[in-house]
Amino acid sequence: MKKRTKTNIILLICVILLVLIPFIFVKGEYGGSDDQGTEQIKKFDPHYKVWAQPIWTPPSGEIESLLFTVQGSLGTGVICYFIGVAHGKKKAQENSKNDGKQQVTGK
Template identity: 70%
Template sequence: MKNKKQNIILIILVILLVTGPLIFVQSGHFGGSDDKGTEQIKKNDPSYKVWAHPLWTPPSGEIETLLFTLQGSLGTGIIAYIFGYARGKNKSQREAEQLAEEETSNHVSD
């Protein structure tokens, strides 16, 4: 019952995190940190010339968003795998220790 209540709370929080920005951002324009950084640099030094350029520019904004999302998803998957592997390894190690303790207690009682 505790897990069910916890899962419901987590689902509600995820829904709020996803829908919150859509509700509270009125302009409909989501600017990235790159845009803000470029604006600030141009404001502080109008003569600044860009010295780094992308190797490849996606043909459309949708493809750029898709690639950005895929990159984030891949990174999240790798991090989740590492955490899951570490947790499984710890659980396996604890079970092995418990089994060893049970065997030593069985040998002592025999």
């Protein structure tokens, strides 16, 4: 097995462990930070009134989670696309430089 493949497998196992370990060992309820912030504000200022309301509220928590995941996935896709384009441009420039050097030296 190549060294790179072995390294990738080890990194994949580490990522899976980092994802699964909190679900196994951390007991409690998982909630959004926006809910926790609102609770703390109301705790310190009971007369607090919310000044912004959502335009649309999803029908369930599952739909809200789905939309959040889709939004994150699309954002990740866009970022990775531009990283890939930049990497491809750099590789093409390196290849064209190497081709020019080979033609000059006659190799």
